[in-house]
Amino acid sequence: MNLKFFVLEGLEKDSEFRLKPGQVLGRHNADIALSDLKISSQHARVETDDSGNLVLIDLNSTNGIKISGR
Numbered sequence: 001m002n003l004k005f006f007v008l009e010g011l012e013k014d015s016e017f018r019l020k021p022g023q024v025l026g027r028h029n030a031d032i033a034l035s036d037l038k039i040s041s042q043h044a045r046v047e048t049d050d051s052g053n054l055v056l057i058d059l060n061s062t063n064g065i066k067i068s069g070r
Helices: none
Strands: 003-006 016-019 024-026 042-048 054-058
Touching: none
Parallel strands: none
Antiparallel strands: 003 016, 024 042, 042 054
16 A cells, blocks of 8 residues: 655645655654654654554654644
8 A cells, every 4th residue: 555645834845755664754863754843753653554554653742643634
């Protein structure tokens, strides 16, 4: 399954990233590094569920995860 992450705001606006299991989204040294101050250093991780779907897991980030504004 191919899943893409699109950045809609901020310094990386209009960037897109292909997500793969095990990748960490966050700041600085994360696999997908974003410079937004609302992003924790290790914000979320991409995992595969029992059905083979990619899911985004919050890593106890300060500001949580919003998908499609929710």
